[in-house]
Amino acid sequence: MTFSPDLEARFEKLVASYPEGRTRSAVIPMLMYAQDELGAVTPELVAEVAKRCKVPPIQVEEVIGYYSMLHRKPQGKYHVQVCTNISCLLVGGEELYHHASKKLGIGHKQTTADGIFSLEEVECMGACSWAPAVEINYDFHHHVTAEKLDVLLDSLKKPQ
Amino acid sequence: MLFNEPHPLETRVLTKRMHEPGYNGTVEAYERYGGYKQFLKAVEMTPDDIIGEVKTSNLRGRGGAGFPTGMKWGFVPRQSPKPKYIVVNGDESEPGTCKDRVLIENDPHLLIEGCLIAARVVGAERGYVYIRGEYRYLIDIMERAIDEAYRAGWLGKNIKGTGINFDLRAHSGAGAYECGEESALLESLEGKRGNPRIRPPFPAVAGLYASPTVLNNVETFAAVPSILEMGGKAWADLGIEKAGGTKLTCLTGHFNKPGVYELTLGFPVEKMINEVGGGVRGGRKMKAFIPGGSSCPVLTGDEAWPLNMDYDSMAKAGSMLGSGGVILMDETTDMVKAALRIMHFYAHESCGWCIPCREGTAWLKKLLTRLDAGSGSARDIDLVGDLAKNMLGRTFCPLGDAAALPTMSIVKKFRHEFEAKLSRPVSVPVTSPDQLVSLG
Numbered sequence A: 001m002t003f004s005p006d007l008e009a010r011f012e013k014l015v016a017s018y019p020e021g022r023t024r025s026a027v028i029p030m031l032m033y034a035q036d037e038l039g040a041v042t043p044e045l046v047a048e049v050a051k052r053c054k055v056p057p058i059q060v061e062e063v064i065g066y067y068s069m070l071h072r073k074p075q076g077k078y079h080v081q082v083c084t085n086i087s088c089l090l091v092g093g094e095e096l097y098h099h100a101s102k103k104l105g106i107g108h109k110q111t112t113a114d115g116i117f118s119l120e121e122v123e124c125m126g127a128c129s130w131a132p133a134v135e136i137n138y139d140f141h142h143h144v145t146a147e148k149l150d151v152l153l154d155s156l157k158k159p160q
Numbered sequence B: 001m002l003f004n005e006p007h008p009l010e011t012r013v014l015t016k017r018m019h020e021p022g023y024n025g026t027v028e029a030y031e032r033y034g035g036y037k038q039f040l041k042a043v044e045m046t047p048d049d050i051i052g053e054v055k056t057s058n059l060r061g062r063g064g065a066g067f068p069t070g071m072k073w074g075f076v077p078r079q080s081p082k083p084k085y086i087v088v089n090g091d092e093s094e095p096g097t098c099k100d101r102v103l104i105e106n107d108p109h110l111l112i113e114g115c116l117i118a119a120r121v122v123g124a125e126r127g128y129v130y131i132r133g134e135y136r137y138l139i140d141i142m143e144r145a146i147d148e149a150y151r152a153g154w155l156g157k158n159i160k161g162t163g164i165n166f167d168l169r170a171h172s173g174a175g176a177y178e179c180g181e182e183s184a185l186l187e188s189l190e191g192k193r194g195n196p197r198i199r200p201p202f203p204a205v206a207g208l209y210a211s212p213t214v215l216n217n218v219e220t221f222a223a224v225p226s227i228l229e230m231g232g233k234a235w236a237d238l239g240i241e242k243a244g245g246t247k248l249t250c251l252t253g254h255f256n257k258p259g260v261y262e263l264t265l266g267f268p269v270e271k272m273i274n275e276v277g278g279g280v281r282g283g284r285k286m287k288a289f290i291p292g293g294s295s296c297p298v299l300t301g302d303e304a305w306p307l308n309m310d311y312d313s314m315a316k317a318g319s320m321l322g323s324g325g326v327i328l329m330d331e332t333t334d335m336v337k338a339a340l341r342i343m344h345f346y347a348h349e350s351c352g353w354c355i356p357c358r359e360g361t362a363w364l365k366k367l368l369t370r371l372d373a374g375s376g377s378a379r380d381i382d383l384v385g386d387l388a389k390n391m392l393g394r395t396f397c398p399l400g401d402a403a404a405l406p407t408m409s410i411v412k413k414f415r416h417e418f419e420a421k422l423s424r425p426v427s428v429p430v431t432s433p434d435q436l437v438s439l440g
């Protein structure tokens, strides 16, 4: 498998980041970065990461089910994560989640038909003092209201 | 970026640089404000002297358990022929907690200097900053800072001619609360599923790759340079007896002015809520108070008002200082729903490794769902209390306790709210989307 030059460089650095014989440590970060480029963890990727980290493929397979951010199916171009954990719940996180669900017409871990948005109700993501919080892909949005979310989602939807 | 206004009652020790106008957290800026001088000082000191200062400072771990840091560093067998490691816990997933983010985002070199000093103490030549996957932008910031530190000669071989070698890397997690637990974090760092390890041996003796490891929270490492700068005694004196220094405190929930503030240990709760946090939202009454993340036993408003924000004060009141994630709930809060949402989290995050936690949290979630929906029975309320109590202390790692403690306290202190819901019509389906959002 070949990846973009950036990802190749990152892989090279990752493999060199751990002591001799400890390249298994690179498995999870490698899956995270590769998944961003490929859109999902594919069977080919599993084989490739196993090869590069010098581990049996089963050792790659077994982490995929464990970590909530690793996924075998592609998500939307914009993955909208709404936190409804306690600090967000207290200031309207749940209402915000329902609003997003209604607006996008999809539920938890679903993707819109055009593939632009996917939605996930997530656990605390470390934005509790600036709640309610939404993370779209890797961008944090704080003090989100239904109106702010509408503007945000509409602006993402426009072809760029 | 700082996401909330500072407050005059803060005592800025760890956050002092980031509040300087124009401070951008680069290595140049950090050096300009005296950065990396404490590492050079540490090189002149013996490891025992450094540990001595840290012990004098009364610094206790800021990740939640509050273990004395100097003592922990002292447990590392420095004479062992094995390599030693420094591991930073930047998993920050305890609900209510968002402070490590402030430190890494705004002053990443402070964390690097803290790691260097720890490395100097135990003779470690490698370290990892484990950061939760959702914080990708912080991993990028950390990597940039690490690259700068290499270029400026603060990392790598023979650092500034001291003969000390130290390599540091940022490492991405991939979404798992359990990986904040130290032994699960080490498993994850080794590329495995984040299941906890049996202890002893503790990480200090057999941590990363079964080698001696100093594992601390981001804030703990970030506190160390200021301890050497001020001296352990002066640092301790910022706080109170047995709890030195300052704590980054995250005010969340029903505050008028929520935010992350650096407050001295022992800061009065009343002053923290009414002055720093701008009071309870809308001038309402405080119904419940969680001092440090959702794993702590819940206090009633009346219990919390007279307390101080320190380990002993919270322990005496039956709770814990925890991670510094304060969660305030005003009188409008539905405590049954709060208990359900908290359990929902632990059931989702239970790693499944041990049965009491895996089955206990799932069962508790079902019961609380039923009670919240109004279709539970009085027996269910007792069952929730009993189940939580029986889970306590019987799980492989403290995640089970983290789920049990808030639940037991809510059932005990707010039982009337559970009872009030019993009289609701039983026709509400348990899985109604309005009652329980779809999280699986």
Ligand SMILES: Cc1cc2nc3c(=O)[nH]c(=O)nc-3n(C[C@H](O)[C@H](O)[C@H](O)COP(=O)(O)O)c2cc1C
Residues within 6 Å of the ligand: B060, B061, B062, B063, B064, B065, B066, B067, B089, B090, B091, B092, B093, B094, B177, B178, B179, B180, B181, B182, B183, B215, B216, B217, B218, B220, B221, B397, B398, B399, B402
């Ligand atoms: C379920 C669970 C989750 C935890 N999550 C974190 C975390 O996100 N960050 C953290 O620093 N410590 C966390 N801890 C505490 C760590 O196990 C450990 O005590 C801490 O990192 C030690 O560092 P300290 O002494 O500097 O606090 C967690 C503990 C448990 C049981």
Ligand code: FES
Residues within 6 Å of the ligand: A083, A084, A085, A086, A087, A088, A089, A123, A124, A125, A126, A127, A128, A131, A133, B095, B096, B097
């Ligand atoms: S509770 Fe929502 S970000 Fe922490």
